[in-house]
Amino acid sequence: MLDSVSQQYDEVTTILLDNNQYDKIGCINKYILGCLVAFLKPFKDAANDLESDNTALSAALVLPWSVKLKVEHCEVAKADPRLNVIASACAQRLDELLSPCSLVPNGINMLYKIATFLTPKLRHLRMIDANERQQVTEAVKELTEEMGFHFETGENAEPPPPKKVTFRDFEEWEDVGAMGADLQSLDSEIEDYLKVKLDGSESHQPNDILMWWKKHCYEFPTLAKLARHVLCIPGSSAPSERAFSICGRILEERRSMLKPSTVNNLLFLHGCSKNPVA
Known part of the structure; x- marks a missing residue:
């Protein structure tokens, strides 16, 4: 306006x-x-x-945008007397949203930070300090354990082999249980993910990020599984609200008997008309 x-x-x-x-x-x-x-x-x-409906993987953009607006925009604008008041207010609000404290209302959810971590080119989380990076890494481990991904070994996971016979006389030399081995392998997987070299031709386009995880799903099986669940989270409720609004115009008084599958197809066609496939 x-x-x-x-x-x-x-x-x-x-x-x-x-x-x-x-x-x-x-x-x-x-x-x-x-x-x-x-x-x-x-x-x-x-x-x-x-x-935007065109922005896939928008969850990964919440943290970078918030930091960029606070550090590179509001802090600079505060030096201008004409903008000092509004820039200070915006910087204070962004600082609250970026606070790692879980008690801050409407703070940036950890899932958004994990989504940024799962974006290969932003995986080192250079926009936040070392303590917050460690918190994100721990959150990745906790979420992985909570969702049971550490029990699977890849896209086409096979059932574990039959348990071998245990020799009573050599128990002190045997490996620890499967859970300990899985957690240890996850630590190694995260470490290898942070060290992997990216191809210079890879871009920030959403399709390229998804293809990257598909390409490396056997190299990083647990993180690839986590990426499939986290990167699909929208960064805003606006796209879903628009979908409900469009659905309300489709299911009007004279079209109240449409089947759910028909409504779904109409919504899909509406999306295709707005975002045509090249």
Whole structure:
């Protein structure tokens, strides 16, 4: 709205002057309005990125966008006297959202941080400090154990081989139970994932990230399984809200007998018309 006023300021001023209503816009400083629009533009870009139907894997973008807006945008804008108040308020709110404390209301969920960790080019989490990186790594291990992924060894996991005979006389030399071995292998898997060299041709495109995990699913079986479950989480509820809104227009009074499969197909076709496949 502010951007629209800024772009059409001269035209609106002319019309209001012709109708003796200049007081409706005379109190607006055009220069300050332009500064405010320029300050808010990155926030609009972030919202579009996280709410767009075209942005797959948007969960991985929540943490980078939040840090970028706070550190590289708000902190710089605070030096401008015209923007100091609003920039300080925005920086304070972003700082609350980025707080690792679980008691902060509406803070960035750990799943979003895990999603960023599972994005190969952002896996080192350089946007946060070492303590928070360690927390994310521990959260990956806890989530993996909670969902039982450490019991599987790949996309086509086979049942474990029959348990070998245990020799009573050599128990002190035998390996620990399977759970300990799985947790140890997960630590090694995470360490290898952080060390793996990326191909320079790989980009940040969502399809490339998904293809990367498909390509490396046998090299990092547990993390690949986790990536399939975490990276599908949307960064915003806006796409689903739009889907419900469209569904409400499809299931109207004169079309109340549509089968669920028909509604699903119509929603799919609507999505294809907005995002045609190349």
